Amino acid sequence: MLYKTAFPISLLQYLFYISEVALYPVVWTVNQLTSPFLISTKEDHWDLEIIIKKLLYPPLIILFLSIFGIPAIFGVVLRCLLHLFRRPYVLSVEKSFHPPSINERRASISVGRLHPDGRRNSLLSKSLSKTFTISSANLCLLPELLSRINNLPNTGHRSWMIGERIVIDQFFFKNSMNSIQSFSPISRKNSGTSRSEKTAVEPGHNILTHFPKLDFLCLQETWDRDYSHKLMSELHKVFPWILYDVGKTNLLTNRFMLNSGLMLASKYEILDADFHPYTDSFSQCIYSSKGLLMTKVLLSSTEHHDEVGYIFTTHLQAYQGMEDIIQKQLDEILSWTKKFREESLKSEDIVIFDVLCGDFNFDNISPIDEPCTRHKLFDVYEDLCRISPGQDQDWTIGTEMRQMCLWENQISSPEGLKEALEDPILRHRYVVDGNIKDGTMREICKTKPLDDEDVRTKLIDVSGKRRIDYILYRKDTPLTVQNFSFVTRLATLTDHIPVTMTFSSQQ
Incomplete structure (x- = not known):
């Protein structure tokens, strides 16, 4: 509903x-x-x-x-x-947009993505080729007091600037840059074969200074309601459908404090949505309604069937240390995604993709995170950026930045941040390394970058490699991934590196 x-x-x-x-x-x-x-x-x-x-x-x-x-x-x-009476989310549809009825869609073999004024727009329609781009980003839009603790002041200004930069890229950079057509795609088919038997063509991968043209935008830490509304007003210029104010607030879930911080913006019609808060949390996470936002979107429609996609976005326990909270939350993700698909999937639906993304708060190579990397969730969902538990692709970089270094001149612009991410030595200074041993807030947020060049050289394999922002896709839904990108567009506006993935359907 x-x-x-x-x-x-x-x-x-x-x-x-x-x-x-x-x-x-x-x-x-x-x-x-x-x-x-x-x-x-x-x-x-x-x-x-x-x-x-x-x-x-x-x-x-x-x-x-x-x-x-x-x-x-x-x-x-x-x-x-x-x-106690508040609903778990709110769907906002751009006011000037009036979606056609299901009969109108089928009569015209309509495409799910529409211009906000309700008219069909061939420039916005790519679903006939079934190519989509999704992005996930943690924005740290906390109340000002808490944002300053994270070394990110002026939350109101940041929320507006984040929205503006994303929207500008959709209008002015969608055709002139960040082209992914020249990159070789990687085919991901699940036919019971092992990874080694799959097509061995590598996907395109790069670090971008601008967002590519997006179809879906999944956001975390849009916690402050006033600031998230500022952000939403900007995003509505290009995304007709937005799910916001997501979370369940009560004494047990979040002590009547913060919501989940999740938001989803879509250029395609949202058909169904639901949210579940995690049953386990501890430390500072007991004051927020972290959970899983589940969404079903309409991609296209014909007289006989609807093509749909599933998007799940989440934000897992932070700084769990030696606890096993994240593992329990991953168990719930598997259960909830399965149940949501069973309840929302209709006989005339064809599932084009099933994507899970968000801030997982663990990486694939740190010793402390090994139990998470071996979770059965990765038997169901594919992580393009990793080779195996404990080993990432060589081209991956970390996405969790060192908060104490956020305002240094080197990374004060998207171009400067891109340059730093491409240099292992500079990346060590500005991005958390993939060698976390304790998983505590002190170790992750307060550890200073090393000045000794010899020591830094020894850390080259894990230098700036703490990748905690994920875009995964379900293995039993065939996809061809064309490109995976790390985006520096939000330099100085957040302490995470957004990620994007462009893929096409094999249905």
Whole structure:
């Protein structure tokens, strides 16, 4: 079932607005007036403006909290009660877009991807060739206070800039650059054969400074509702269908705090969607509704059948250390994806692809992550970037950046970041290595890059190789992967390297 409103009745939505208004002054005070005390590495501790703010803001914080504290308590209580009736996601369809009925689609042998104004557009229609491009990106759109802890201040500005850069690439760079036609495709057919028996042609792979033309965009950490709405307003310029505000909020799932942070934008009509929060989490993840967003999209339609695709996006437990939380979450992914397909697949449907992507928070080569790399999920879904558990393709790079180095000049532009990712020594400085032993926040986020050149040379095989952002596809659904890319377009806007995959169907 698709939900286009957050609540089943409008009265509950109005009450939720009231709770948000009551909370806003305190939330703004905590996020904005505490910012001088959480300085990012791009800011100067001794800047005169910051010093003045440190002197003036504490009295203002006390004043605002004393004035707005009681209304905020009312807002918190009301918000918690209303969340018990809130739906697990909201589907937003671009207002000027009016999709045709199923009969109209079949009568015209219509294509699932449409221009936002509702008219067929041959320039936007590629489904006849059944070629698609999907991207996954972690954006770190947390409330300002938490974003600053991650060395990524000015979340409101970042959310707008992220949307703008993605949209600009869709309009101006889709035909002039990032062409993937010259790369050799790799065929992935599952006929019970081993990997060695599969076609041995390598896929195209590269590091891009701009996003290619996208059909689907899967996002993680769009946690702040206000900032995610800014992002969504930009993305709607090119993506008619967007699933946002995803998550289930209650005392057990997330302590009434953050939602899942997941968002999915699509140029194809979304037919069905569902969300399940993970049953196991610990540490800081108990305050967010991390889970699996499941989506079915219409790719094309004829008189006799519909061609559909399945997209699953997720964000797994962070910094699990010696725990086995991620393994349990992977078990749930296998169960939920199977159940969603069984419940949503109709007799007239032909499945063109089944893709699973997101921030998995483990890589394929670190010692601490070995149990995850051997999980049975990888018997069902194919990871193009890996050769076997513990061994990645030579051309892969890490996607988790060192937060303390985010504002250095070398990686302040997409071109500079691309240059750093192509150099193993520079990559070691800016991307976490694939040699994590403890899996703790301290080891992953606080470990400094090495200055000793001899030591860095010894780490060349794992240098900047912590790849935690994945795009996987189901092995029993034949695909030809044309290209896999790491994208530097969001330099200075997030602490992850987005990934994209272009593929065609063999149906």
